[in-house]
Amino acid sequence: MDGEPRKQHVISKALLRRFSTPDEELISYDLRYGKSRPRNLSAVAYQLDFVAFEAHAAERLWGQVEDDLPRALNALDNGQLFETPGFVETLKGTIVLHFIRRQMVKDLANERQAFVREKFFTRPDLPTITDEMKSDLLEWFDGQLAEAFSENLREMYLRALADAAQAGLEIWTAEIPLVLGDAAILTSKGSEIGFVPFIEAGSHALPVGRRHLIALGPKNAVGTMPAEKTRELNRQQMRQAKSHAFIHPDDNRSPFINDAHAEYLRRRPPLVSE
Template structure:
């Protein structure tokens, strides 16, 4: 890590978390709910203490933070327009809100997991290809480095794995440089895809409230129940993000505002609970604790 590193990084924008707060002792507070320990007594916290991760981007994180800030600093006026019922009056607000959805899709526990799994898969394929296509050069390199002859496939596989572990690409994976480049590139790529394919839906509940998870932007298909989630962006029917107890953004085929039933609100809140890495957050007076506990127990 270097001098530009920022250790504690919010994966859920504080500007969104504040929407779920009420005045409390020491400032505004919201209710975190631990989906891994649903019976645990929950305590109110301020938004700065919620939705964050240590060293999410572990290498030169200031560049990524600058990219996120380029969106987040423009969010408050767009949120004001949403609350006023005029989210589409200014095209810049539509762009900011759509990019806010993408930001939370990429800057997420889920995306980091996908990145890690993909790297391990590719490394395994590289190891297999080295053994299948270049066994003799591998043996010569092993003899040069270790002085040992490696006749068997097992020892050859171990040496190939050692070479991969010593590579610059693996080192950039270990120190987080590869992930930082990946997450920044993916953000720009998905923003372009979203701008070319998707419009913005702003949904409000007929009754009830939304909650928000620590992995809040979720890809979904809507053709079956319960909604399948966390597929690749290009395979999804929509990408949803709660932005307050009374508003949720969804990417769709056209710009629209709409009211949705209590049953639909429950389905979308259940999606947040299923997608969460550890916590969902709610307004302290939302009355959603029992709902969250029942759903968390169901998916344990």
């Protein structure tokens, strides 16, 4: 892993900038403790070693989407997005990227890795080995799993891109400010929201700014999102977030702040200390 980037943003900086001031400051709201504080966008929404094997290759894989995203968002702001088909595909790719690069995906892979390790090293037919041999074997074992995760991520990304290319892109303008949770994308299948396979989902929705949300749909469309629908989406961002939500400083007194912590605690036990 020498030379590979370890600090990897799971939410694109181009999206985080849409919730920040010109000096790249946003409000990071910690749902676990009900506390918020200003942070630079470089200090939030990242994970060390999300892709631990050939991270540079992963960044090259979705690099075109990341590189084109700022211009696509400018076209969106200017009402010219659908005049440039390439930018439409960029925003579809942005939905795919944030579906693939969710913390939930990594957590499931970590759970699987822990399960496989436990099963392997508790096998009754495993010969007695020294601690040094076990350490070497664990290192090799984890390397193999990291390589498998990287390859699986690549395959998931390419399959989802192909699926998204067949869909339309919906652009929604919200009547009240949107919130960006650290899971970012909301994927649903019927009434189920959470980890749904990409092709099986009925909806993929992603806030791309304080007033804009994009989603995959049957055809290209533009619409206005009423305040109550926006509030419900903000609540869903709270429910799906792992621990944090991100808000523009001007929106820090939005009504959702008052119940976001309580919403989080309904599904997770309170923590007594940091």
